[in-house]
Amino acid sequence: MTALVVAALSAREVSRRRTALLLVITLPLWFYLVRRDQTGQSVRMLTLGIGWAVSTLTLFVVNASRGVDPRLRLSGASTAAVIGGRLLAMTGGGVILALGYWVLTALDQDLDRPAAVALIMVLAAVLAAPLGGLVAALLPRELEGALALLSICAVQMLADPAGLVAKLMPFWSAREIGTYAIDATAPDYLWRGLAHAAVTWLICAGGTWAIFAWRLRLPRYPEP
Amino acid sequence: MTGWDSRFETELLRLGVQPGRARQLAEETAQQAAECAAAPDSLFGPAHLYARHLLSELKTAAVPLGGAKGPVRLRLTGVGKRYRRRTVLDGVNLTVRAGEVAAIVGANGCGKSTLLRICAGLTRPTSGSVQRTRRVGFVPQDAGTADWLTADEHFTLFGAAAGMAPRRARSTGEHLAARLAWRPTKSQPTQHLSGGTRQKLNLVLGELHAPDLLLLDEPYQGFDQGTYLDFWQQVHSWRDAGRAVVVVTHLLHDLQHVDHVHDLGAAQ
Amino acid sequence: MVVSRPWLHGFLDLCLLAMLREKPDYGYGLAQRLAAAGVADVPGGTLYPALLRLEQQGLAEPSWGPSESGPRRKYYAVTPAGRAELDTQVSEWQRFRTGIDALIVAGAENPR
Numbered sequence: 028m029t030a031l032v033v034a035a036l037s038a039r040e041v042s043r044r045r046t047a048l049l050l051v052i053t054l055p056l057w058f059y060l061v062r063r064d065q066t067g068q069s070v071r072m073l074t075l076g077i078g079w080a081v082s083t084l085t086l087f088v089v090n091a092s093r094g095v096d097p098r099l100r101l102s103g104a105s106t107a108a109v110i111g112g113r114l115l116a117m118t119g120g121g122v123i124l125a126l127g128y129w130v131l132t133a134l135d136q137d138l139d140r141p142a143a144v145a146l147i148m149v150l151a152a153v154l155a156a157p158l159g160g161l162v163a164a165l166l167p168r169e170l171e172g173a174l175a176l177l178s179i180c181a182v183q184m185l186a187d188p189a190g191l192v193a194k195l196m197p198f199w200s201a202r203e204i205g206t207y208a209i210d211a212t213a214p215d216y217l218w219r220g221l222a223h224a225a226v227t228w229l230i231c232a233g234g235t236w237a238i239f240a241w242r243l244r245l246p247r248y249p250e251p
Numbered sequence: 252m253t254g255w256d257s258r259f260e261t262e263l264l265r266l267g268v269q270p271g272r273a274r275q276l277a278e279e280t281a282q283q284a285a286e287c288a289a290a291p292d293s294l295f296g297p298a299h300l301y302a303r304h305l306l307s308e309l310k311t312a313a314v315p316l317g318g319a320k321g322p323v324r325l326r327l328t329g330v331g332k333r334y335r336r337r338t339v340l341d342g343v344n345l346t347v348r349a350g351e352v353a354a355i356v357g358a359n360g361c362g363k364s365t366l367l368r369i370c371a372g373l374t375r376p377t378s379g380s381v382q383r384t385r386r387v388g389f390v391p392q393d394a395g396t397a398d399w400l401t402a403d404e405h406f407t408l409f410g411a412a413a414g415m416a417p418r419r420a421r422s423t424g425e426h427l428a429a430r431l432a433w434r435p436t437k438s439q440p441t442q443h444l445s446g447g448t449r450q451k452l453n454l455v456l457g458e459l460h461a462p463d464l465l466l467l468d469e470p471y472q473g474f475d476q477g478t479y480l481d482f483w484q485q486v487h488s489w490r491d492a493g494r495a496v497v498v499v500t501h502l503l504h505d506l507q508h509v510d511h512v513h514d515l516g517a518a519q
Numbered sequence: 520m521v522v523s524r525p526w527l528h529g530f531l532d533l534c535l536l537a538m539l540r541e542k543p544d545y546g547y548g549l550a551q552r553l554a555a556a557g558v559a560d561v562p563g564g565t566l567y568p569a570l571l572r573l574e575q576q577g578l579a580e581p582s583w584g585p586s587e588s589g590p591r592r593k594y595y596a597v598t599p600a601g602r603a604e605l606d607t608q609v610s611e612w613q614r615f616r617t618g619i620d621a622l623i624v625a626g627a628e629n630p631r
Contacts, residue, residue: 279567279593280567282591282593283546283563283593284563285590286545286592286593287546287547287550287563289563294562294563294564295563295564295567296564304564308568308571308572309568309571309575
């Protein structure tokens with residue numbers, strides 16, 4: 028209940044920041060347009076763009092509420108409700124964004140496996156929200172957090188997909204399922220990707236929750 | 252039982268009344284309405300507001316007017332705080348009872364705000380012990396609100412944290428705002444409010460869940476003279492309603508309004 | 520005359536205890552007696568909390584009684600502690616009234 032109210036109001040808060048929202052929505056578009064002539068490259072870039080946009084937005088939303096959250100805790104909310112609500116809102120918004128871009132690619136490109144393309148875009152959004160939350164938890168200042176996300180996305184983009192470094196990056200699953208979706212490979216790419224996504228999500232969401240549970244912990248003062 | 256009675260009982264429970272007593276008060280209130288042959292909401296107003304009103308009326312009696320003292324709401328014993336090698340607070344003792352207002356004064360940088368955060372539980376003391384009532388409201392000096400949300404949305408958000416339904420939280424918030432001579436405008440984000448109005452919002456948010464202990468950190472910044480007086484009147488009505496209040500201040504003429512003054516002295 | 524609420528608040532306990540010393544009564548009856556005496560129209564949201572407070576302080580003692588029609592009623596009777604409190608408040612009231620009377624009379628006798 029509390030988590031849903033937090034989620035609804037977080038969404039409303041973001042929706043009022045028109046310019047920032049517009050920039051977040053258009054960010055993946057530039058990624059897509061640069062390699063529009065190549066289906067595989069454009070879809071992969073677009074997916075990474077969605078991940079970057081949603082994680083950065085989550086970073087800012089979580090950081091912006093640092094003053095409010097301790098007071099919500101004092102009023103009686105649990106950390107899971109406060110942080111979970113914000114991640115829920117960002118995940119929901121991210122999924123809508125991803126589905127919008129999927130419609131664009133489905134119309135603009137010749138996709139062999141459109142459902143798998145939808146899956147990677149949605150996965151990118153779903154992973155991005157807790158990733159942004161985790162970075163916000165580790166790096167409380169916005170500039171540091173934004174630079175860290177930039178580094179993660181750059182490494183993800185440039186690393187050799189078969190190498191270890193790429194596998195340690197959060198959006199490797201999107202890349203792996205992307206190969207299944209675009210190059211029509213065997214389904215083991217799909218399963219590996221889903222497993223990677225599940226582990227990544229658990230690490231990011233669990234890490235975010237654990238750090239905030241510690242940071243927003245309240246002592247049990249005895250009654251006088 | 253009608254909807255009003257059960258809403259009334261639920262609100263009493265939420266405000267910390269024992270279940271048996273809440274049931275008894277709800278039944279008596281229903282019976283009072285029946286003997287007046289009136290609907291409860293026309294006789295007493297909205298259930299959640301009357302629950303607050305009744306409790307504050309009853310608590311007035313719990314704090315005897317002359318001599319005797321109310322129960323302790325906050326007790327600090329030998330509280331100290333060090334950041335690495337810098338000592339911010341050392342050996343602070345403070346006791347605040349129900350129906351009392353305590354002021355914390357001292358030079359800039361002497362740790363007033365740190366002490367208040369320790370009372371709230373947002374900062375941990377490095378030494379000493381804190382005893383505190385469970386229901387506490389904290390009003391920070393600045394921040395503590397979301398720039399892009401309206402006042403009503405803040406009431407909803409903070410109400411949800413305390414387990415209140417959105418509509419009830421909004422009407423309680425508007426009721427408390429009216430006591431500070433403020434009528435929140437719809438659709439105006441907090442960032443467009445003046446500093447004084449934002450502080451009023453901060454105060455209402457600290458009080459929304461009817462805490463027994465209020466911790467206020469220089470809460471009147473940006474208030475004009477009239478609002479400043481409204482603020483102290485509000486503090487006195489909290490005191491008369493049996494709440495304990497701790498105010499951090501640097502204004503000496505505030506001290507005429509309080510029961511205790513705790514001077515933290517010069518900056519450490 | 521309609522007494523403004525802060526004033527009434529100070530004297531409501533006094534009025535209630537005085538009426539209860541005359542005879543035990545229930546909430547609505549007390550409200551009617553206050554109105555009939557021309558003191559004030561006390562809203563239920565002010566009257567009933569005050570009665571509960573008197574009960575809680577041990578100044579008034581409740582008992583349930585039947586009514587000719589409708590639900591049973593909660594009758595209040597003044598306790599010995601209530602009588603003592605009433606005596607104190609009455610002497611305070613008389614001192615207060617004497618003071619105000621003196622101010623009024625002084626103004627009436629020597630108008631400028």
